[in-house]
Amino acid sequence: MQHIAVFGATSAIASAFCRLAAARGAVMHLVGRDATALQSLAADLEQRGAERVSTAPADLCETERHSRLVAEVWQALRHPDLVLLAHGSLGSQARCQQDWTTQRDMLNINLISHLSLLTRLAERFEDQRSGCLAAIGSVAGDRGRASNYVYGAAKAGLSCYLGGLQQRLAPAAVRVVDLRLGRVDTPMTSEFDKGLLWSTPERIARSMHRVLRHRSGTVYLPGYWRPLMALIRALPNALVRRLGI
Numbered sequence: 001m002q003h004i005a006v007f008g009a010t011s012a013i014a015s016a017f018c019r020l021a022a023a024r025g026a027v028m029h030l031v032g033r034d035a036t037a038l039q040s041l042a043a044d045l046e047q048r049g050a051e052r053v054s055t056a057p058a059d060l061c062e063t064e065r066h067s068r069l070v071a072e073v074w075q076a077l078r079h080p081d082l083v084l085l086a087h088g089s090l091g092s093q094a095r096c097q098q099d100w101t102t103q104r105d106m107l108n109i110n111l112i113s114h115l116s117l118l119t120r121l122a123e124r125f126e127d128q129r130s131g132c133l134a135a136i137g138s139v140a141g142d143r144g145r146a147s148n149y150v151y152g153a154a155k156a157g158l159s160c161y162l163g164g165l166q167q168r169l170a171p172a173a174v175r176v177v178d179l180r181l182g183r184v185d186t187p188m189t190s191e192f193d194k195g196l197l198w199s200t201p202e203r204i205a206r207s208m209h210r211v212l213r214h215r216s217g218t219v220y221l222p223g224y225w226r227p228l229m230a231l232i233r234a235l236p237n238a239l240v241r242r243l244g245i
């Protein structure tokens with residue numbers, strides 16, 4: 001994986017992933033909302049060994065810009081091996097419940113922006129007939145829970161979409177990966193108490209590097225989330241409500 005594009009590149013998880021790719025001499029194209037953070041990430045990656053890093057600042061909720069942003073990936077990299085979608089926002093479930101506009105904004109950043117990008121990226125990858133298209137999903141999408149069902153609904157929609165894309169693009173030798181992450185200690189989760197099940201961006205990035213080289217389909221990271229979520233999905237509603245999980 002030498003030619004890599006990342007949307008939401010300044011996220012803690014994506015930045016950790018980019019640092020590993022840089023050390024292997026990758027050519028990278030980074031898209032993110034914060035132009036200053038994007039520039040300093042690019043400079044850091046070049047210092048770490050990236051062959052070349054280009055950047056495109058963009059608010060990814062502005063879907064009318066997506067065709068252009070995707071065209072720029074192919075201009076910068078010519079033949080991308082991997083495009084990773086890593087942007088997102090956990091937001092506030094309580095505020096989403098009280099206010100439809102807040103809820104719609106959450107769905108826009110966590111679902112609609114992804115589907116818009118994936119539509120354009122799928123078309124390009126189908127023509128290219130190689131490469132890997134990956135997006136960061138979440139175990140929150142595996143079962144609706146009172147604490148985060150708006151974010152969870154967006155991630156569930158994303159996972160379903162990626163499942164369909166995987167079937168569509170397999171004959172074109174394009175791998176599609178749904179990276180279903182558990183809890184990771186990043187700015188997004190800064191307000192949570194951390195415990196046994198938590199992981200770090202660096203650990204997740206190492207696993208992503210390994211799986212994105214050859215896997216397709218749904219990958220739980222860390223892997224213990226697969227049996228854990230199978231169990232949580234199997235629990236009866238009344239028990240989930242009583243346990244408050």
Ligand SMILES: NC(=O)c1ccc[n+]([C@@H]2O[C@H](COP(=O)([O-])OP(=O)(O)OC[C@H]3O[C@@H](n4cnc5c(N)ncnc54)[C@H](OP(=O)(O)O)[C@@H]3O)[C@@H](O)[C@H]2O)c1
Nearest residue numbers: 010011012013033059060086087088138181183184186188
């Ligand atoms: N942390 C976890 O426990 C966890 C678990 C499962 C899945 N995930 C997923 O992992 C991915 C990365 O999250 P993270 O944990 O690394 O959190 P993070 O460091 O807070 O990163 C979130 C990124 O999304 C970007 N973003 C938000 N709204 C945007 C917009 N409108 N346009 C462009 N970029 C936007 C943010 O940009 P700004 O810096 O400009 O705000 C930031 O770079 C997300 O998809 C998240 O849902 C995280």
